[in-house]
Amino acid sequence: MSILELQQVSKSFDGIKAVDGVSLSFKGGKITGLIGPNxxxxxxxxxxxxxxxxxxxxxxYYKGKRIDGLPPWxxxxxxxxxxxxxxxxxxxxxxxxxxxxxxxxxxDDKPWVAFLPFRRLKDIERENLEKARYWIQFVxxxxxxxxxxxxxxxxxxKLLAIARLLAVDAEILLLxxxxxxxxxxxxxVILDMIERxxxxxxxxIIIIEHNMQIIRDIADWVxxxxxxxxxxxxxxxxxLENKEIRRIYMGIHDSVPVKGR
Amino acid sequence: xSYILHLLILLSIYSVLSLSLNLLVGYTGLFSFAHAAxxxxxxxxxxxxxxxxxxxxxxxxFIAILGAILLSLIVAIPSLRLKGDYFVLxxxxxxxxxxxxxxxxxxxxxxxYGIPGIPRPQFLxxxxxxxxxxxxxxxxxxxxxxxxxxxxxxxxxGRTLRAIRDDEIxxxxxxxxxxxxxxxxxxxSGAFASVPGALFASYMRYIDPTSFTxxxxxxxxxxxxxxxxxxxxxxxxxxxxxxxxxxxxxxxHIPDTIAPNVRQILYGLxxxxxxxxxxxxxxxxxxxx
Numbered sequence: 150m151s152i153l154e155l156q157q158v159s160k161s162f163d164g165i166k167a168v169d170g171v172s173l174s175f176k177g178g179k180i181t182g183l184i185g186p187n188x189x190x191x192x193x194x195x196x197x198x199x200x201x202x203x204x205x206x207x208x209x210y211y212k213g214k215r216i217d218g219l220p221p222w223x224x225x226x227x228x229x230x231x232x233x234x235x236x237x238x239x240x241x242x243x244x245x246x247x248x249x250x251x252x253x254x255x256x257d258d259k260p261w262v263a264f265l266p267f268r269r270l271k272d273i274e275r276e277n278l279e280k281a282r283y284w285i286q287f288v289x290x291x292x293x294x295x296x297x298x299x300x301x302x303x304x305x306x307k308l309l310a311i312a313r314l315l316a317v318d319a320e321i322l323l324l325x326x327x328x329x330x331x332x333x334x335x336x337x338v339i340l341d342m343i344e345r346x347x348x349x350x351x352x353x354i355i356i357i358e359h360n361m362q363i364i365r366d367i368a369d370w371v372x373x374x375x376x377x378x379x380x381x382x383x384x385x386x387x388x389l390e391n392k393e394i395r396r397i398y399m400g401i402h403d404s405v406p407v408k409g410r
Numbered sequence: 411x412s413y414i415l416h417l418l419i420l421l422s423i424y425s426v427l428s429l430s431l432n433l434l435v436g437y438t439g440l441f442s443f444a445h446a447a448x449x450x451x452x453x454x455x456x457x458x459x460x461x462x463x464x465x466x467x468x469x470x471x472f473i474a475i476l477g478a479i480l481l482s483l484i485v486a487i488p489s490l491r492l493k494g495d496y497f498v499l500x501x502x503x504x505x506x507x508x509x510x511x512x513x514x515x516x517x518x519x520x521x522x523y524g525i526p527g528i529p530r531p532q533f534l535x536x537x538x539x540x541x542x543x544x545x546x547x548x549x550x551x552x553x554x555x556x557x558x559x560x561x562x563x564x565x566x567x568g569r570t571l572r573a574i575r576d577d578e579i580x581x582x583x584x585x586x587x588x589x590x591x592x593x594x595x596x597x598x599s600g601a602f603a604s605v606p607g608a609l610f611a612s613y614m615r616y617i618d619p620t621s622f623t624x625x626x627x628x629x630x631x632x633x634x635x636x637x638x639x640x641x642x643x644x645x646x647x648x649x650x651x652x653x654x655x656x657x658x659x660x661x662x663h664i665p666d667t668i669a670p671n672v673r674q675i676l677y678g679l680x681x682x683x684x685x686x687x688x689x690x691x692x693x694x695x696x697x698x699x
Contacts, residue, residue, distance in 0.1 A: 199583060225585035237580035239573045241640070250573045251584045255566050258587070260594055263565035264558065270565070317584055 152177040152353055153198070153229075153321055158207030158217075159377075160193055167193040169377035170207070175321070180347055180354045182368035182385065184361070186397060189374040191357045192234065195323050199231045200224040211321070226253065230319030234326045234357075236306045238313070240299035244290055247298055247309055248281040249274075251316035284312040287345075289338060304335035311342065315350075322346065324356045328363060340367060361389055361398075415545040419613055420653050422545075422552035423606040428633040428645035429559045430602035435631070436639030436694070437568055438595040439575030443627050444485065444501035447508035448478050448600040450622025452607025454512060454519060457528050457617060467531030471608045475601050482600030486593045505624055512619035524618025528611050538612075548609050555605050560642050562598065571595055572640070636684060638694015647693040655680065 151174035160168040168190045175181050183191050196202040198209060200221040209217040216224050225231070239247050249255070255277055256262040262270065285291055288308040293301070298309060307327060314322060327343070328336040344367060346352045358364050364371060364385055371388045373381040375397055381388055388394055431445045452474045459470035489500030512519050519525065531538050531547065538547045562568055574581045574588055582588050611617045629652065637648020659673040684692070 201579070201583075220587075221579075221582040222585050222587045225583055231583045233580065233583070237577050237583075239576040239580065241576050242569070242572055246569055246572075249566070250569050250581075250586075253585055257566035257570040258590060258594075260562050260565065260567040260598060263561040263567060274566070313584070 151175055152212060153355075154210045155194075155198070156208045156210070158194075158197060158204045158209060160190075160197055160202060160204050166377045168197060168204075171374075171377070171379055172207075173372060173379065175353060175355055176370070177320075177353045178347060178351050179369040180343065180356060180367050182364040182371040183355060183357045183374065184359070184364055184371060184388070184398075185374035190377040191374055192325055193377075194374070195231065195325055195355075195357065198224075198323060199229060225317065225319065228318075228320040229323065230314045230317045230321065231323040232307075232310055232314050232325060232327055234329060236303070236310045238298040238301075238306050238309050241297060243295050243297055244285060244301070244309055244312075245278075245281055245294040248284055248312050248316045249277055251313045252277045252280065253317060281316060284315045287315065288312040288342060304331040307331055307335070307339065308342075311339070315346070319352075321353045321355065324354060326357055326359065328358065328360065336363075343367060365389055412541050415541045417653065417657065418545045419541075419548045419609075421649060422548045423609050423613075424630070424633060424649045424653055425646055426552050426555045426559070426606045427603055427630045428637070428649045429556060429642070430599045431630050432634050432639055432645040433559065433563065433568075433571070433602070434595055434599040435634055436641070436644070437563060437571040437575060438592060440592060440595065441498045442501040442596070442599070443498060443624060444504045444508075445599070445603055445630050446622045446624065446626035447505045448482065448603035449607040449610070449626065449630075450508060450512060450619070451478050451481060451600075452604025453611040453617050453622065454607075455604075456608035457525055457611045458518070460529055460612075461525065461527070467529075467533075467608070467612060471605065474604045474608055478600045478604035479597055482597045483593070485600075486596040490589060490592045490596065502624070505627060509619055509623055512622065519619070522618060522620075524616055526616045528615045528617065530615070531612050544613055548613065551605065551609060555602055556646075559602060563642060567591075567594075575640075632681065634691075636681060636691055638691025640694055644691050644694035648691060651692065 153175040155171055155173045158168055158171045159166065171194065183194065185191055193202065197204050197217070200219050200223070204217050208215055211227055211229060216227060239250065242250065256273060282294070285294060288311050290305060290308055290312065298306060301309060311327070324343070327339050331339065340363065343354060343356070347354060356368065368385050371383065371385050372379050373388055373394055381391055381394055427445065427449060431442070434440045434442050455474035455477045456467070456470040459465040459473055460467060485500065485504045489497050492500060513521055515521070530544065533547055538544050570581070570586055570591060574586065574591055578588050610621070633648035633652045634645045635648070636651050637646065638644030655677060656673060659676055664672050
C-alpha cells in the first residue's frame with residue numbers, strides 16, 4: 150500500500166511547466182530513487198510535497214489525507230521530513246542544539262515553560278538529550294556535540310542535517326542529493342546510514358540522486374523525470390539499461406565506486 | 411553619590427530595554443523600530459492609572475504590561491505575515507503612530523507639555539522616595555525582568571528562536587510554526603519593554619512624548635549592536651557602554667561651547683571603529699546578517 154501519493158500534480162513558473170501532471174505513489178519502508186537531468190523538476194516535486202510550493206493542479210495524499218495546501222511546518226509535523234540539497238544547518242547553534250531543536254515533543258512553543266524550576270525543565274529535556282545523543286552517535290558525530298555547526302566540514306554538516314532530520318521522527322524522508330559535494334569516504338558513510346534507516350528504523354526514503362551507481366545500489370524502485378514529467382519507472386536495473394534514459398542522461402559519469410548490498 | 415545612583419538606575423532601566431530588544435533582534439533575527447513605543451506605552455499607562463485613577467504602582471504596571479501585550483499583538487498579527495523589510499517598515503509606522511498619539515491627544519496625555527508630578531511607588535508598605543531606595547527598587551525590578559529574559563533565552567523556546575534566526579526554511583521543514591514563534595517573540599519583547607517605561611516614569615516624575623521617539627529606539631538598538639546580539643551578556647555590556655561613555659566624555663576638558671558636539675562626534679567615531687574591528691559587538695557571538 151502506498152504511503153504517499155501524488156495525483157496529476159502540476160506546477161508552472163511564468164508559463165513554463167516545471168512539473169507537468171505527475172502521478173506517483175511511494176511504498177512504505179522502501180527506498181525510491183527520483184532521477185533525471187538538471188531542470189527535470191525533481192527538486193520542485195520535493196517543494197510541492199513538503200508544502201514550500203503549492204501545486205497549480207492535482208492533489209497530494211499522505212496516508213490517505215490530503216496535504217497539498219498545508220504550510221510546510223504542518224506537513225513536517227504530519228511526518229514528512231526533508232534533507233535539503235544545500236544542507237541548511239543552523240550555523241550558529243551547536244551540533245547538540247541543532248538536533249535538540251528538531252524534536253517534535255519538546256515544549257519549545259511555550260515560552261512560559263522557561264519559568265518552571267530548573268529541575269523540572271531539566272527533566273523535560275532529559276529524554277530529548279538522550280535521544281539527541283543517540284542520533285548524533287548514529288551519524289558518527291559523537292564527541293562533537295558542542296561544536297558549532299558552522300565549524301564542521303561540509304560532509305559533517307550533511308551528517309548533522311541527517312541527524313536533525315531523524316530527530317523529527319518523520320516516517321518519510323525526502324533526501325535531495327545527500328551525497329553531493331562530499332568525499333568518497335563520506336558518501337559510503339551516508340549510504341550505509343540510509344540503508345540502516347530503512348532496515349532498523351523502517352523509514353520510507355525518497356532520494357534524488359545523480360549518481361547512477363548509487364541508485365542502482367540502494368534504490369528499490371526508480372522514477373525517471375524529464376521536462377516535468379515522469380517518463381519511465383521501474384526497477385533500477387531496468388531503468389539504467391533503458392536506451393532512451395541513457396540518451397537523455399548522456400554525459401553524466403558514474404565514477405564513484407559503491408559497494409554492492 | 412546621587413550621580414552614581416542615578417547612573418545605576420539608568421543602567422537597570424536600559425538593561426531591560428536592550429535585553430528585551432535582543433530577544434527580537436539577536437534571538438529571532440527580526441529588526442523592530444517600535445521598541446521605544448512599547449517603552450512609552452509602559453510609561454504612559456502606568457502614569458495615567460496612578461495619577462488619574464489613583465492606582466498603586468504595581469496594579470498600574472500590570473495593566474501597562476497587558477496593554478503592551480495587546481498592542482504588540484495588534485502590530486504583530488498582520489505585520490509578521492510580511493517579509494523582512496516590510497515588517498521593519500510596519501514597526502516604524504507603529505512607532506510613529508504611538509508618538510503622534512502621545513503628542514496630540516492632549517486631553518489624555520497633556521501632549522507636548524508632558525505629565526509632571528508622577529508619584530513614586532510604594533513597595534512593601536514603604537514609599538520609594540529617596541534616590542537610594544529607588545535605585546534598590548529599580549535594580550530589584552529590573553533584576554527580575556533580566557532573570558526572566560535570561561530563562562526565556564536559554565529555554566527550548568529561545569533555542570528555537572535562534573534556529574529560526576539562522577534558517578527559517580530549515581526550521582519550517584522541522585515542523586516549527588515560524589509565524590507563531592515570531593508573534594510570541596514580538597509580544598514578549600514588547601511586554602518586557604513596558605516595565606522600564608513604568609520605572610522611568612516614576613523615577614523621573616515627569617514624562618513627555620520626546621522620551622519615546624524613534625531616536626530612543628535607535629539608542630536601544632545601538633546598545634544591542636555595540637554589546638553584541640544573540641546572547642545575554644552582549645546587550646548588558648552594550649548598555650553599560652552607551653550609558654557610561656557619554657558620562658566619561660564629560661570629563662574631557664573640552665570648551666563648553668563645543669563640548670556637546672565634540673562628545674557626539676567622539677561617540678560616533680568610537681562606534682564606527684568598533685563596528686569595523688568587531689562587527690559582532692563587544693561581547694556578542696552572532697554577526698547580524
